[in-house]
């Protein structure tokens with residue numbers, strides 16, 4: 194069994210009267226595809242937001258790659274090696290696909306105002322490397338032909354891919370995907386699945402929120418189930434699927450929808 | 451490619467010849483051209499803050515004021531300091547830069563309307579400071595302003611006097627024009643380079659989606675501060691040139707209206723696009739002046755008397771122009787070039 198990459202301990206988050214997360218602890222191992230599922234409003238996205246520093250947490254802490262993770266500022270989290278995508282796609286709409294990915298390189302590069310104004314050699318070389326890497330990543334996710342298009346004009350599936358490419362540009366160890374298959378058709382979903390498997394083959398660890406049961410069952414090594422902010426199960430997909438608590442949560446959740 | 455070079459050469463010649471032509475019409479027009487260039491300066495500075503980084507700043511003229519006062523204080527009988535301009539302009543840029551960061555810092559968490567209101571307040575505070583820093587120590591000389599500011603001079607060439615060169619008489623304003631043109635070229639290059647850099651992309655990313663920019667690893671606090679500081683430093687240089695050209699500064703020159711004017715130039719031209727912003731600034735600088743000079747004779751000829759004051763008409767035309775732009779071209783007359791790239795052209 195491989196080493197632990199991320200260990201979240203007793204994460205809690207409350208919004209007014211809603212306890213969105215309550216004592217959520219989970220452990221993700223290196224090169225694992227780890228599923229996070231649960232009914233609508235279970236707290237999955239909130240967990241992502243806390244993990245990536247977008248929300249402040251009430252309790253708990255996170256160990257990442259053996260180090261305590263400072264959850265105060267998102268860019269520090271990105272620097273530490275966690276990248277994410279958003280449930281409701283958040284791209285830089287008026288930038289081209291290529292530029293979107295180039296922005297992802299920001300955290301791994303350093304040219305500043307001085308370099309930009311004087312076009313120093315270091316700056317030019319860095320800029321060329323940024324562009325090269327961004328090109329590669331567009332190829333990798335399969336949208337290189339759309340490099341010059343504005344992000345807002347891409348098709349839905351391509352936008353999801355672009356978001357993944359931008360996240361990959363930050364050189365993450367852990368890639369957190371929030372419902373990447375949402376709104377995709379069957380063909381797109383199959384392609385997405387291949388993409389995620391490829392990522393793992395390339396040594397990445399993936400944390401995946403998904404409602405598509407088939408995708409989760411086929412892809413994930415382990416799955417955690419959240420319900421009303423609490424983790425009610427965590428195991429390999431086949432066992433989780435038969436867990437009476439999970440079945441109950443989904444039926445109950447379904448009735449509330 | 452050759453065509454492009456010819457085009458650039460023609461534009462360059464036209465720009466170089468412009469003051470000589472304008473002098474024939476009247477030296478006032480050279481002054482107007484100079485002020486127009488200063489407004490292009492300011493618009494390009496504000497373009498960094500509003501156009502690229504998307505931070506709606508309504509107090510931008512404060513940095514113009516800071517630059518102007520730095521120049522006035524360091525090159526006038528007021529403190530009996532007479533530093534050379536090439537020392538003062540960088541100091542002005544630096545002080546404005548710091549002022550930009552200091553005034554920007556408390557606004558980092560604000561967005562949109564809230565940011566606009568707070569920056570508006572800061573802009574006014576700076577002006578009120580200038581107005582009142584005359585006691586107990588007389589720093590700014592209050593509402594009376596600072597007079598007899600040194601003009602530019604290089605060696606024996608005094609920029610405020612007329613010189614004769616190859617039989618051509620070159621007036622003071624014409625000389626300033628050339629200096630301004632040179633500085634403008636510099637500012638445009640800086641702006642273009644910033645736009646196509648790592649920092650420029652980070653600014654645009656923040657404008658497009660701040661949350662996504664954070665998650666993508668941008669230290670939004672620092673990058674925004676940088677936008678405020680860079681934008682302000684442009685204003686500082688413009689202010690210094692303004693003081694040198696006018697020989698006189700007072701708080702009256704830095705009212706809210708001016709901030710709004712610069713903002714209108716940025717928005718009209720096309721936020722984020724350097725060329726659009728330049729065009730917007732030139733348009734809004736020159737059109738009112740044409741009106742000023744043409745409205746009176748026109749009305750006299752048509753009606754035999756003045757019905758509408760030029761000043762009133764100016765505001766009217768402004769208002770209509772902005773409303774029409776917002777209605778039909780919300781991204782400005784010449785929007786950011788990024789929008790054109792989708793036709794499969796290479797970026």
Ligand SMILES: Nc1ncnc2c1ncn2[C@@H]1O[C@H](COP(=O)(O)OP(=O)(O)OP(=O)(O)O)[C@@H](O)[C@H]1O
Pocket residue numbers: 208211213231232233234235236237238239240280
């Ligand atoms: N910013 C917020 N302010 C207030 N309440 C919030 C906020 N974000 C989430 N919540 C609440 O927290 C709970 C968990 O929401 P969350 O978005 O994490 O659910 P989810 O599991 O991602 O659901 P879905 O499958 O619908 O995406 C919900 O009750 C939601 O209304």
Ligand SMILES: [Mg+2]
Pocket residue numbers: 237238239280
């Ligand atoms: Mg969600």
